[in-house]
Amino acid sequence: VQLQAFGGGLVQAGGYLRLSCAASGRTFSNYHMGWFRQAPGKEREFVAAISGSGFTKYYADFVKGRFTISRNNAKNTVYLQMNSLKPEEAAVYYCAADAMGRKIPSMKTDDYDYWGQGTQVTVSS
Numbered sequence: 001v002q003l004q005a006f007g008g009g010l011v012q013a014g015g016y017l018r019l020s021c022a023a024s025g026r027t028f029s030n031y032h033m034g035w036f037r038q039a040p041g042k043e044r045e046f047v048a049a050i051s052g053s054g055f056t057k058y059y060a061d062f063v064k065g066r067f068t069i070s071r072n073n074a075k076n077t078v079y080l081q082m083n084s085l086k087p088e089e090a091a092v093y094y095c096a097a098d099a100m101g102r103k104i105p106s107m108k109t110d111d112y113d114y115w116g117q118g119t120q121v122t123v124s125s
Helices: none
Strands: 002-006 009-012 017-024 032-038 045-050 057-059 067-072 077-082 091-098 119-124
Touching: 002 091, 017 032, 017 091, 017 119, 032 067, 032 077, 045 067, 045 077, 057 067, 077 091
Parallel strands: 009 119
Antiparallel strands: 002 017, 017 077, 032 045, 032 091, 045 057, 067 077, 091 119
C-alpha cells in the first residue's frame, strides 16, 4: 500500500490544521492506521491510531481532547484534526499502515509496515 500525507503548513499557536493521508494499493479497511510525528533531533512518537473499521481509536496523552483521528474507507483516507496547536508540536507528521491483522491498533512505530512521506507542521508562537 502507498500512503501520501498532506495538509501540513504554518499555523499560529492555538490554531488548527487537518491532516489527510490517502492510501492506494489494497483494501484500505484491512489496515489499522496511525499518525506519528518527529521533531528535529527527537525520536518519532505516536500521536493517534484508528482501527480498520474506525470504531477503535487511541491517542497519546498529550493530544487527548485536542486531536481527533478519523477515516473514510470509501475514500481510502485517514484524517487527523489538530486543534489548539502548541509551538512544541511542530514536527513532520507521518501516517502509517499496519497490515498484520492485529486485533487492535498499535502505538508502536515498529508495528507499522507502510509509511507516508510526512507532512511538515509548523506552529508559530
